[in-house]
Amino acid sequence: MNPRDKFVIRSSILELAETGTPRNISIDDKLRNEHKEREIEKTINIWDSITALGAQLSRPPYDPYREIINLGISIGRKQCLNKVVLSMPLIIYDNAIKIEETSLESLHIALDRLAIDSNTNLGLISENEIKNRKFSHFKRINKKSAKVEDYDSEGLVLQYNDDKSLQFLTDIRREFNGPILVEIDDDFQKYIGPLLDTGADGVIADTIKITNNARYKGKHALRVIRDVRYAINQYYAGRENDGIVLMVAGDFNNTGRIVKSAALGADIIGYYTSLLIANAANHYEISSNIHTVPDRICRHILATKGELKGVPAALGYSDFYNLSPADLRTSSIETSLQADIAIEGIDKTYRQIIEELIDEYASEKGIEMNKEKKRELVVQLLTHR
Amino acid sequence: MCGICGIILKDHNNPNFSIGALLYQMMESQQVRAQDSAGIAIFNNINSHNNDLFYNLAYLMESPTEIGEYDLIEKKVSTTIPSNEQVQLISRLSEDNRVSIIGCEKEMKLVKNLGLVKDLDKKYNIKSMKGSHGIGHLRIATSSKVDPSNAHPFSTTVMPDIAVVHNGEISNYSKLRNLLENKGYPFYSNCDSEVIAVFLVDQLLKHGDIQRAHDEFIQKADGPFTYIAATNHSLSLIRDKFGTRKGIVGYNPGKNGYPAFWAMATDLSALDIVGANEYVKAASPGKSIIFTI
Known part of the structure; x- marks a missing residue:
């Protein structure tokens, strides 16, 4: 938001x-x-014009099948010795904004309670040092520490700025055995290959930051997810993906958006709502105190967990990470264009419809058209529609 | 609600028995389950060409005069791995709407077509086909078109002599297919079952262990499924981890004038009709039963 x-x-x-x-x-x-x-209505409404396809709802129900839904995810590629396992695809993301001590304390208590009482391990990205915690902490760092012990967290997060960031990552990779996530900007296509070669275990795409930059101005968060996932797939073309994760952050404040993002290729969602709950409660509610706020955060997270299990179950999956773009449909041409989602009732993306139209026209008129020429024509028709 | 079946002779060294006739009976007894298309794959390592540098690319070509009539065509290829020439041929054929590529064959004979099993027999005389083991399938379409490219068994053009028949749904088909396509594997249909054959080939190329390949598939695949996979050295029955689709195995010790064999199918009636009603058991959920040669 x-x-x-x-x-x-x-x-x-x-x-x-x-x-x-x-x-x-x-x-x-x-x-x-x-x-x-x-x-900006056009881009905001894109979220709401996407529906999940309930094709598998036509199946008879299988109770044992539907009851086991995996939400757990492991973070860390082959080279990462101490992988982090989360119970659900959420990492509380501080958006690099300074959070007040009281709110952070409420959040830490909530995350500890979730880990101990509900067996729900969530991650937290934060610059702060957090002692005696039961949840997984990803520490945001911007300079190399003199001592390995200073990396007192399960994972690290660093920002890609320029070529020096690769050297920074190489140095840290040598010393740190947990997962390292790297925040990327709108220029990611240029450096994602070297970044993954250097040993990043995952990339973080902050869709708000990226869509505010020149290359993605006017484009939607979904387009960012699609493009980053595509770039990762291109990196692994012809090879086995060894476990790189894509984390997206930004305007993901409810289950619907989490599911839609996951279907488009996000593995983990940077979730800000828990922090908002903590902040709002500590600021605006006189009666709230250090014990009631964590309760509210826990209830919210557990409700979200239940909803996240419900969607794949309804789609016939026993694993949340099996959601794919094929499960989504849209009623809007704009949405189809931004995220390559099939249009309802036609089951083709807008791009595919245009491509078929060109093929039919060329064959009818007997026009010879090579792939490059066809691609140019498609882009032209999509841009000037 | 497809029907699947498979047979493997106990004495693999004498594959001159018409295993096609047994498969035909098993398929006919399950015909009530599905009527859209039928197909079989039979393996015969004695009557096949012993030259290692030889196999066929098999494809179905629609008749230019009669729509819906397809003929099986085999193109000889003189290499065990796809050559540039073959890749070009496959690429040209896959752009032709009248062609359905069905895979590479060396010791295997794969035929499939629209219609009932008796139509398949009329066209290809499957009852007379000899071999050591084979599989059969009857399809009722749930998720993709009724055409020869979506009929079973499924094979691949990457590795010869692997065939898969499947009953159920692979619900994360799209995800698995994207992963395999990203690795460079070609797909020639829109049927979720094709992903099983390609996945197994990917695994076999990696480590060559069919048991491990099935275990990996059970872990990665989502949805209700039972499938039978055949390679030139094995026949396997696999059920999903929740056991939501049927899959049974039985043994005929040599009754009714048949040689001894193991049989597997969706329905018990298919085992009964060929006398494979000893040691009958259902495959355990999430497990594979493998017979090897």
Whole structure:
């Protein structure tokens, strides 16, 4: 969620608190009006125009089959000796924003409780040093430490800035045996190969940051996921994928978006909602205290876990990571174009429809067209539709 | 609700018995399960060409005059690994809408077509086919078109002499296919079952162990399935980890004038009809039963 949207929501809540009178316009409508003014409705609505295909719902139910749904994921490639195993595909992501001590404490208690009481190990990306924890911590670092002991976390996160980042990664890889995740920018296509060669165990694509940069201006988060996954697949073309993970972060604040992102190729979602709960509760609720806020975070995470198991089960999977783009359909041409999702009822992407149209036309008119020429024509028709 | 079956003779050294006749009976007894298409693959390492540098690329070509009529065509290839010439030929054939590529054969004979098993026999005389082991399939289409390219058994053009018949659904087909396509394996149909054959070939090329290949598939595949896979040295029956599709094995010690053999099928009626009703047992969920030569 961007700061302007947050402002609209907060000001609406405060307005209600101050006046005590019912609103004549809902917060959703207010946001929509705001988007219309800023002409960003098109990209925001892409999330809502995607549905999951329930093709396998036609099967008879198999109770034992449906009850076991795997959400667990291991982070770490072959070279990583101490892999981290998460119970569900979420890592609490601090968005590199400074979080207040009280909120962080509530969050840490919640993550500990989830690990101990509910056998649910989530990851947390944070710069802070966290002692005596039961959950997996991925420490954000930006300079090499003098001592190995300083890397007091299960995993590390570093930002790719330039070619020096590769040297930085090489140095750390030598000393650190846990998984190393690297945050990429909109130029990732240029360096993703060397980055994976150097030993990154996963890449983090912050879709908000990337879509704010020139190369992805006006494009949707889904396009970023699709492109990064494609780049990773290209890296592994003709070879076995040895376990690289793609983590996406940004505007993923509910189960629907988590599922849609996973289907498009994300392995792990950077989740900010738990931090928002902690922050909001500690800031705006007088009655909240250090014990009730973690409870609320735990309930939210466990509810999300239940929902995440429900979707693959309904689609006939026993493993969350078997979701694929083939499970998605869209009612919007824009969405089909951004993320190569098939259009409902036709079961073809918009690109495929255009390609077939060109083939038919060329064959009807007897026009010889090589692959390169056809590709150019497709791009032209899609761009100037 | 497809019907699958397989047979392997106990005495592998005398593969002059018409195993096709037994497969025909087993398939006919299960015909009630499926009527869209039928196919068999039979392995005969004595009557086949002993030259290592030889196999056939088999494909079905639609008749230019009669729509829906297909003929089996075999093109001789003189290498054990796909040569450039063969890759070019396959690439040219796969662009032709009238062609369905069905795989590479050396010791195996694979035929399949639309219609009932009796139609298949009429066209290819499957009852007279001799061999040491073989598999059969009757298809009712659930997820892809009714055409010869989507009929079973499935084979590949990457490795000769592997065939798979399948009953059920591979729900993560799309994911597995993408992974295998990314590795460079070609696919010639839109049927989820093809992914089993290609997956097994990928595993066999990696370590050559059929048991391990099946175990890997059980781990990676999602959905309800039972399949029978045949290579020139083995016949296997595999069920998914929840045992949601049937798969039974029985033994005929040499009754009714037949040589002794093991048989496997979806329905018990298929084992009964060929007298394979001793030591009858269902394959355990998540396990494979493998007979080797």
